[in-house]
Amino acid sequence: MAALNKEMVNTLLGPIYTCHREGNPCLVFLSGAGFFSTADNFANIIDKLPDSIGILTIDAPNSGYSPVSNQANVGLRDWVNAILMIFEHFKFQSYLLCVHSIGGFAALHIINQSSKACLGFIGLEPTTAMIYRAGFSSDLYPQLALRRQKLKTAADRLNYLKDLSRSHFSSQQFKQLWRGYDYCQRRLNDVQSLPDFKIRLALGEEDFKTVISEKVPSIVFSESFREKEYLESEYLNKHTQTKLILCGQHHYLHWSETNSILEKAEQLLSNHEKL
Known part of the structure; x- marks a missing residue:
């Protein structure tokens, strides 16, 4: 894996685990909900980046190697801050x-609030307000219903993710990915049954009012059956470099569409030369 400096950075939410390599511009990675450490989750992209590009990965509370903490009173604004x-x-x-x-x-909130220049946004099936409000219901898409029918138990889902990651990661990347997953899960097993303990922050209607800035090029990768959802979503704008790319047959597109993501990242990073 690329040489990254590991550091716990103190924030208003407590210490947050990061991996960083100096460089400007910087490619910042954020994972979705889950136990994976972000650096491990995006390893097959990170390992192919030029040495001149800065890298920053951030593990959310109760994910990866960030500390365990109750998110009962934490909102999206707190996490963004x-x-x-x-x-x-x-x-x-x-x-x-x-x-x-x-x-x-x-x-979306980071782009609107950060004083640093955003060169672009690459979203890998980013969650839309539409599907979140629907509770990620399988009723929205027959494809999701069929997938969930095959993955009824926690063991089914775990084996599915292991097989999927094994098919796209090197042996070393695969071991590191699941080492971090197991470490995170073991720590949460001790606390998640406690009354009022919340693993993830809550989202409210106010969080869904932010849309991508028209000044920021946005490239979204999605499975083809979600095309209409993303065309009408908060993630696409009229910027000349904005594009929706339909590909893959699963939700973890950064594991399988590495070369295409790297190609688009290179194009957007070149915007740095225009600043």
Whole structure:
């Protein structure tokens, strides 16, 4: 894996685990909900980036190697403010966001609030307000219903993710990915049954009012059956570089569509030369 400096950065939410490599512009990675550490989750992209590009990965509370903490009274604004504190801790002037799933909501707010120049947004099936309000219901898409029918138990879902990651990761990347997953899960097993303990922050209607800035190019990767959802979503604008790319047959597109993501990242990072 690329040589990254590991650091717990103090924020208003407490210490947050990051991996960082100096460089400007900086490619910032955010994962969705889950136990994976972000650096491990995006390893097959990170390992192929040029040495001149800065890298920053951030583990949300109760994910990866960030500390365990009760998120019962934590909202999206708190998480965004913590990320902005991390941005200020590291000395880059411009950045490109590459985010998966529910990390998309935080990304939209970061773009609007950060004083640093955003070169672009790459969303890997970022969660839309539409599907979140629907409770991620399988009724929205027959394809989702069929997938969930095959993955009824926690063991089914775990084996599915292991097989999927094994088919796209190197042996070393695969071991590191699941080492971090197991470490996170073991720690949460001790607390998640406690009364009033919440693993994830809550989202409200106010969080869904932010849309991608018209000044920021946005590239969204999605499975083809979600095309209409994204064309009408908060993630696409009329910027000349904005594009919806339909590909893949699963939600973890950053595991399988590495080369295409790297190609688009290179194009957006070149916007740095125009600043």
